Amino acid sequence: MRNTIGVFEDEAHSNFVITDALAVSTVNLKVHFWINTFEYGKEALMIKGKVITNVKEALLK
Numbered sequence: 001m002r003n004t005i006g007v008f009e010d011e012a013h014s015n016f017v018i019t020d021a022l023a024v025s026t027v028n029l030k031v032h033f034w035i036n037t038f039e040y041g042k043e044a045l046m047i048k049g050k051v052i053t054n055v056k057e058a059l060l061k
Helices: 042-060
Strands: 016-022 027-032
Touching: 027 042
Parallel strands: none
Antiparallel strands: 016 027
């Protein structure tokens, strides 16, 4: 997540992952992250997609 272009973090804005639910065959996670943009439409959705992909790839490793 932190290696994703567009994700922002500093002392006042921390990114984190928490366990949201433990299901029968899954662990559902919530990923909280900050982005540094004023355009919250397309750009924010594209960064969100990249974060999801990067988190999934990290978990598969």
